[in-house]
Amino acid sequence: MDVLTENFSLYGKGFLGTVQLTVYASLLALALGFLMASFRVAPVGALRVLGTVWVTVLRNTPLTLLFFAVLLGLPRFGLVLPFQVFAVIALGCYTSAFICEVLRSGINTVPTGQGEAARSLGMSFGRTLAAVVLPQAFRSVIPPVGSTLIALAKNSAIAGAFSVTELLGTYKTLNELGYSIIWSFIWIAVGYLIITLTISALFTVMEKRWGVAR
Amino acid sequence: MLRTKNTRAGRAAALVTGLLLAALAAGCGKDGSPPVKGPKADELPVYQVDTAFDLPDSRTWTRAKQRGYLRVGAKEDQPYLGEKDPASGAYTGFDIEIARMMAASLGFEPKTLRFRTIASANRETALQNGQIDYYVGTYTINDMRKKLVGFAGPYYMAGQGLLVRTDENDIHGPQDLAGRTVCSAAGSTPYQRIAADYPRATLVAYDTYSICVDNLLTYQVDAVTTDDAILLGFAAKAPDEMKVVGKPFSQEPYGIGVPRADNALRGALNDALEANEKNGNWKKAYEATLGLSGAPAPNPPPIDRYPAT
Amino acid sequence: MTKTRTRAPSAPEATALYDIPGPVARRRHRLYGIAATVLIAALLGWIVFLLFDTDQFTAQKWTPFEYKGIQELLLRGLGNTLKAFAYAAVLSLALGAVLAVGRLSEHRVLRWLSTVLVEFFRAMPVLVMIFFIFVALKVQPLPALVAGLTLYNGSVLAEVFRTGINSVDRGQREAAYALGMRKTQVTTFVLAPQAIRAMLPTIISQLVVALKDTSLGYLITYEEFLHAGKLIASNLDYDLPFIPVVMVISPIYIGLCMLLSWFATWVAKRERRNLKTRAAGVGPAEPGTLLPGGQ
Numbered sequence A: 001m002d003v004l005t006e007n008f009s010l011y012g013k014g015f016l017g018t019v020q021l022t023v024y025a026s027l028l029a030l031a032l033g034f035l036m037a038s039f040r041v042a043p044v045g046a047l048r049v050l051g052t053v054w055v056t057v058l059r060n061t062p063l064t065l066l067f068f069a070v071l072l073g074l075p076r077f078g079l080v081l082p083f084q085v086f087a088v089i090a091l092g093c094y095t096s097a098f099i100c101e102v103l104r105s106g107i108n109t110v111p112t113g114q115g116e117a118a119r120s121l122g123m124s125f126g127r128t129l130a131a132v133v134l135p136q137a138f139r140s141v142i143p144p145v146g147s148t149l150i151a152l153a154k155n156s157a158i159a160g161a162f163s164v165t166e167l168l169g170t171y172k173t174l175n176e177l178g179y180s181i182i183w184s185f186i187w188i189a190v191g192y193l194i195i196t197l198t199i200s201a202l203f204t205v206m207e208k209r210w211g212v213a214r
Numbered sequence B: 001m002l003r004t005k006n007t008r009a010g011r012a013a014a015l016v017t018g019l020l021l022a023a024l025a026a027g028c029g030k031d032g033s034p035p036v037k038g039p040k041a042d043e044l045p046v047y048q049v050d051t052a053f054d055l056p057d058s059r060t061w062t063r064a065k066q067r068g069y070l071r072v073g074a075k076e077d078q079p080y081l082g083e084k085d086p087a088s089g090a091y092t093g094f095d096i097e098i099a100r101m102m103a104a105s106l107g108f109e110p111k112t113l114r115f116r117t118i119a120s121a122n123r124e125t126a127l128q129n130g131q132i133d134y135y136v137g138t139y140t141i142n143d144m145r146k147k148l149v150g151f152a153g154p155y156y157m158a159g160q161g162l163l164v165r166t167d168e169n170d171i172h173g174p175q176d177l178a179g180r181t182v183c184s185a186a187g188s189t190p191y192q193r194i195a196a197d198y199p200r201a202t203l204v205a206y207d208t209y210s211i212c213v214d215n216l217l218t219y220q221v222d223a224v225t226t227d228d229a230i231l232l233g234f235a236a237k238a239p240d241e242m243k244v245v246g247k248p249f250s251q252e253p254y255g256i257g258v259p260r261a262d263n264a265l266r267g268a269l270n271d272a273l274e275a276n277e278k279n280g281n282w283k284k285a286y287e288a289t290l291g292l293s294g295a296p297a298p299n300p301p302p303i304d305r306y307p308a309t
Numbered sequence C: 001m002t003k004t005r006t007r008a009p010s011a012p013e014a015t016a017l018y019d020i021p022g023p024v025a026r027r028r029h030r031l032y033g034i035a036a037t038v039l040i041a042a043l044l045g046w047i048v049f050l051l052f053d054t055d056q057f058t059a060q061k062w063t064p065f066e067y068k069g070i071q072e073l074l075l076r077g078l079g080n081t082l083k084a085f086a087y088a089a090v091l092s093l094a095l096g097a098v099l100a101v102g103r104l105s106e107h108r109v110l111r112w113l114s115t116v117l118v119e120f121f122r123a124m125p126v127l128v129m130i131f132f133i134f135v136a137l138k139v140q141p142l143p144a145l146v147a148g149l150t151l152y153n154g155s156v157l158a159e160v161f162r163t164g165i166n167s168v169d170r171g172q173r174e175a176a177y178a179l180g181m182r183k184t185q186v187t188t189f190v191l192a193p194q195a196i197r198a199m200l201p202t203i204i205s206q207l208v209v210a211l212k213d214t215s216l217g218y219l220i221t222y223e224e225f226l227h228a229g230k231l232i233a234s235n236l237d238y239d240l241p242f243i244p245v246v247m248v249i250s251p252i253y254i255g256l257c258m259l260l261s262w263f264a265t266w267v268a269k270r271e272r273r274n275l276k277t278r279a280a281g282v283g284p285a286e287p288g289t290l291l292p293g294g295q
Helices: A002-006 A008-040 A045-059 A063-077 A083-109 A112-120 A125-162 A170-176 A181-210 B002-025 B059-067 B094-105 B120-128 B189-197 B209-217 B228-237 B263-278 B281-288 C003-007 C023-053 C059-066 C068-103 C108-123 C126-136 C141-167 C170-178 C183-220 C225-233 C242-273
Strands: B070-074 B082-084 B113-117 B149-158 B160-165 B181-185 B202-206 B223-227 B242-245 B252-259
Touching (some): A002 A181, A008 A045, A008 A083, A008 A181, A045 A083, A045 C023, A063 A125, A063 C183, A083 A125, A125 C126, A125 C183, A170 C126, B059 B252, B070 B120, B082 B094, B094 B281, B120 B149, B120 B252, B149 B228, B149 B263, B160 B209, B181 B189, B189 B202, B189 B223, B209 B223, B209 B228, B223 B228, B228 B242, B263 B281, C059 C068, C059 C242, C068 C141, C068 C225, C183 C242
Antiparallel strands (some): B149 B252, B160 B223
């Protein structure tokens, strides 16, 4: 118990670091995932190939390898950025591949007839997308996007090993200061549970509000 | 449609992987090790093996004798201190010489000495559960560690220093670190010292110093801080790119870690250190390794024979 | 490029987004295609230029790979990665089976206990568990890595097994009970064989996750593939050949994972045609459950 109260600011910093990583990387993953999903359903061959390669390669890359390559590799090209930015890039790119697949299968759940009906009513491509396809796709992707973002929050723990301030990394300092390791870890675990349960709750609410009635 | 594509991608992946593995496994490589940088000793000192040595009181020693070889823990990525050649697996450096010197005094032939890399975080555990007989690898003696393991020595007195790029002119000591980025090993004593005494420096931490040095050279950090002995070794590998600046701002006595209960082994190692410091072996070992970085041989620190607890 | 070639090999699946394009739209798409190709080629060219510009292809950085000792170091690392994967895979399957049996049990305490375990281990980052076992319990790197991977993947697999068993047609279970079989018999002889066939693609996909996660061993000083790479990459003697190391290591790593993913897809396709899976329904080979469900 003392571990938490005596090192509250240390834990707070770590917790905040994990939250920041999760939020920024989520935004990047959603944006990139959306872009790649639109590439993968585009009528242009070259873009489809790009989207497919992006997804296939990143989904099969160990995240540790990606962190290793991004955090220690990119600076070699003269790119000097804070470590946190590199971590967001690595996490965001990795997760974008999973988001892309979720979004793509979401779009594919919309029956072809819906689009055909919209077009026969004279709707333009933009209107079909905005008024018919995306609203329906959005409803079906809420739960899987939620799961993917929870996975992202958990994966952010790897960043700690690459000198980014986050929750798991706090154990090193506590260990050196001589605190009970078991308790240090219990509070770290509680921190992660708070984050993952919050995301989970957020998406449950969203699902209740906008989800498909099943 | 998509499935066929996945299958094709899969086959392509299989092919590429297969080819790469085949190329690796074919073993079409050259023998020996890739060329190394930095100064090299022409000849390493040879230590007289004390074949008559006997230490029945030490469990570690008797078990090693029965086993037929000694197991010694060391570091693998500290040039001129404890370094492992990735290709040949051979260990070199000042710590390694100390370990060899000790093995000879304990009556073990050079070929009955086996090194093992043990990371800083696992040193105490490795000694406690008998994975290694003793540990020589920039192991600072302090009271907290004495509760977990025993220490022979010290055999060298290091101090915390700073390593910077040669084009850096603004950092001369820890007082110049405000607003700059400093790298050290996660949770290490040098890291704690900077965090406590120079809070205006931005700290970055990795498991090993070699990644810190890498970060220094790619401009991700402005300085690397740890014991000057380690830093001197790195600087000697790339003197055009890195230099050690300022005076050491702490005292780090390096000891030989032994199992805590084995006071007989600790005493024997202390005797061996003293003898080797007297007969000049210590100086020879220093000059063949760490001395190549340009720093002259210091006087070895006095041995601390603290009472058994 | 003829019309047939642009359309045939990789036309998108039918979506609600647009109709089959007419001649004008096709011409426009071809223009977009050319523009996109040029852009992508330019991007790739720029990357190659950067690699040359920062001297990543100098002889000094690549010669280490010519030596047998270095190759053996990498192979040893790869062997250790595969070893950790093999242990983790077998143990996860075993733990998954045990936990699934627990969750399907009729004893409330057992059911409750397995549910708590499964939910907890799925909600924790694998790395937290690995570090806990490694640091707090002072376990050697390999067993710590394998234990962490087993706890996580075993819990996920338990859910996979459970869903698989529950997804077998009710009629199968009822028929078996009607024949006078006991619960254990029903599960082992009727439900499990069908469920496992149906879940095989998902199980293999989960093993891909385990294979990828063996790289976490790098963070606890287990001497796996990435660790061997780091040893070469951070060596000042070899002029820090970081990019060359990544270029050698990642195709092998990614290739292995792709191979296993592809195997999952292949199994899914085969099983879907198999009459024996009719009563369970084969799911697609998903990218492996990343995560605890918010279901």
